[in-house]
Amino acid sequence: MTRLVILGAGTAGTMLASKLAKANLPDLTITVVDQNDDHHYQPGYLFIPFGTYRPEQVVRSRAAQLSKQVTFLRQTIERVDPDGRQVHLAGESALAYDWLVIASGTAPRPDQTPGLMDERVWRRSAFDFYTLDGAEALHAALANFEGGRLLVHISEMPIKCPVAPLEFAFLADDYFRGRRMRHKVDITYVTPLDGAFTKPVASARLGNLLEEKSIRLASDFAVAGVDPQASTLNSYDGRHLPFDLLVTVPVNMGAQFVIDSGLGDDLGFVPVDKHTLQSVAHERIFAIGDATNVPTSKAGAVAHFEVDHLVRNLTAAMAGQPLPSSYDGHANCFVEAGRGKALLLDFNYDTEPLTGLFPAPVVGPMKLLGASRINHLGKLAFEKIYWNLLLPGKPLPVPNEMSMSGKVPATAKK
Structure with missing residues (x-):
């Protein structure tokens, strides 16, 4: 046995x-x-x-x-x-x-950021949404927020679902517009990366979305800690970002x-x-x-x-045999862009996100690296796929290896 x-x-x-x-x-x-x-x-x-x-x-x-x-x-x-x-x-x-x-x-570790868990800020003006308790507490905080400086912050990479903080920023823009108070909220996206995302092509596209939505970008921000008394997020290079509401992704650890x-x-x-x-x-x-x-x-x-x-x-x-299968680093993810649309990224270890259609060339139906309604609906539909197909191990019509069929580099000219 x-x-x-x-x-x-x-x-x-x-x-x-x-x-x-x-x-x-x-x-x-x-x-x-x-x-x-x-x-x-x-x-x-x-x-x-x-x-x-x-x-x-x-x-x-x-x-x-x-x-x-x-x-x-x-x-x-x-x-x-x-x-x-x-x-x-x-x-x-x-x-x-x-x-x-x-x-x-992996799990979020807010204890790894000095000052973050101080009782003067934690779950009062500083929240996470990578736990169920945190997401619930943040729901109440957003409902009671009357305006001010909102920081959406990544402590350190890697994190699970690396696009989720961007999605939160885009959805927050939508949320405050829906409440007719976007003009009262200054949103800044704070990241340790040198741009909006890890892959340069996707980073450029997502960075443009931040600009379109009047969301500031604070890049190369290596967090040193939170000052609970001053309500500032501080970096090692001396920057101090004041906040009225801090939505942070704490350090992720195994x-x-x-x-x-x-x-x-x-x-x-x-x-x-x-x-x-x-x-x-x-x-x-x-x-x-x-x-x-x-x-x-x-x-x-x-x-x-x-x-x-x-x-x-x-x-x-x-069975005592050589290992036959090689994973190529294939990853894809929907990125909620707000206003009922989402982007879709598809990449692997060696290939940046490309334009084209997914999962099949010509017919798609999902557009890569472009915001669309069908991508948003696909993300919402994924919940049922998750419980009924993915977890039970049933086959999905998506190849494990990244397919190049029907795709072109995002920088290619037609």
């Missing part, structure tokens, strides 16, 4: 367990471990502050999303012993494994057990081969989704594209 243990029952861990259960591999037991039974649809957090999603829409049972062929353990993970092939759980119990997959994601086990980098992400997803330090450990250090977006789409590659590689590894 081969014992496979998956640490984490979020998007990546659930999809992987579903795909492996459908594979009906002989003599394989699959155990998934997580500390609670609440599976969150995290893309929904973005919409809660604006009242377009309700908190109860984004939470379902983890166990209900898993195949009956999978054993689900609701336990706190303390640490991993890779030499002894054991996972130590709370209460001094241990779980033995033959193969291990770390799918524990799971604490990854750090405590010595399996992570400085931020707690598992170093893996970016193509095979195998740990660079332990051949019987793989990682997937946000838990890895692969140089692409931390997003659900990435986990989706990774999962089939990992199934093939795990199957080969368990």
